[in-house]
Amino acid sequence: MRASLALIAALLATPLAGQDSMPPAPYAYRQLEDPAQEAKARELMETLRCLKCQSQSIADSDAPMAGDMRSQVRIRIAAGEEPDQIRRWLRERYGDYVSYKPEVSAATWPLFAIPLLLMLVAAAILWRRIGTRR
Amino acid sequence: MNRWRLWVPLLLFLGFVGLAGVMLAKPKSEFVESRMVGQELPYFALRPAAPDRPGLASADYKEGQPRLLNIFASWCLPCAAEAEQLRRLAEQGAVIDGIAIRDKPADVAAFLARYGNPYRAIGADDLSEVQLALGSSGVPETFVIDGRGRITYQHIGDIRAEHVPILLEKLEEAGA
Numbered sequence A: 001m002r003a004s005l006a007l008i009a010a011l012l013a014t015p016l017a018g019q020d021s022m023p024p025a026p027y028a029y030r031q032l033e034d035p036a037q038e039a040k041a042r043e044l045m046e047t048l049r050c051l052k053c054q055s056q057s058i059a060d061s062d063a064p065m066a067g068d069m070r071s072q073v074r075i076r077i078a079a080g081e082e083p084d085q086i087r088r089w090l091r092e093r094y095g096d097y098v099s100y101k102p103e104v105s106a107a108t109w110p111l112f113a114i115p116l117l118l119m120l121v122a123a124a125i126l127w128r129r130i131g132t133r134r
Numbered sequence B: 001m002n003r004w005r006l007w008v009p010l011l012l013f014l015g016f017v018g019l020a021g022v023m024l025a026k027p028k029s030e031f032v033e034s035r036m037v038g039q040e041l042p043y044f045a046l047r048p049a050a051p052d053r054p055g056l057a058s059a060d061y062k063e064g065q066p067r068l069l070n071i072f073a074s075w076c077l078p079c080a081a082e083a084e085q086l087r088r089l090a091e092q093g094a095v096i097d098g099i100a101i102r103d104k105p106a107d108v109a110a111f112l113a114r115y116g117n118p119y120r121a122i123g124a125d126d127l128s129e130v131q132l133a134l135g136s137s138g139v140p141e142t143f144v145i146d147g148r149g150r151i152t153y154q155h156i157g158d159i160r161a162e163h164v165p166i167l168l169e170k171l172e173e174a175g176a
Helices: A002-012 A035-045 A064-078 A083-098 A109-133 B003-025 B058-062 B077-091 B105-115 B129-134 B163-173
Strands: B067-072 B096-101 B119-125 B141-145 B151-156
Touching (some): A035 A083, A064 A083, A064 B129, A083 B129, B067 B163, B077 B105, B077 B163, B096 B129, B105 B119, B141 B163
Antiparallel strands (some): B067 B141, B141 B151
16 A cells, blocks of 8 residues: 555656656647637648657647747748648758648659559459450 | 578578667767758747846848857756856857747746846746747757758757867858
């Protein structure tokens, strides 16, 4: 009993360092008033990678830096910036890494071309088989 | 006829396994490098983060002297660990500016009192805005800025003893 209480206490204790004591950024956890703008911001945030946590989007992460990124995304959307502009701004700083949105580029085009090619080959084989049977 | 054709799928498969093996054996870089290296410092003007040092603005970097720009925070343990190396860099003539990320003035003051203050100026970046504009993805990071305000080098993570000569050399290259 005592051991399990100690365990629970240990699990609930927060580490002393490694997290700042500042309040979250203004729009880290607050939605925009305009639902259309919020939807736009939300869609963008779900496809931006949290740089501290690396396998979460900034929409999913509770890291303070992700909160700061969400706040910046919302403020910029509210100021009338387009999601693509914001994504480009971040990609200019962090590279493709920051974006989860698939992008056709010099390095990624085979990923899009190969499935198409395979489908064409499969169609050709099917065509020949069905053709020869008749 | 065409017996060699039977081997094509196996060869393709082996090729794939080989490629996967080679790529998996490569160690993955843990760092997200900034694409801003080689570019002009983005515009910023930050209030002072500590009582006895001025704040920091991008305009300060047009004075012709290269400097180190250290991104740190009082709540960050590796930042405390690199304090000793920053002190050595300052002793050897490096001018160091700091940007404190998400930090309260009292916490910054306590941190500097405990680990030393090698900074010429310290700006407070409360919403990580300048950090994002610099393409920095964590604390601590250290940038080398040349005399015209261009970023010439990025060091990611805490500075250890072996990094001191590298940073001094990069400062030299930037025109110190």
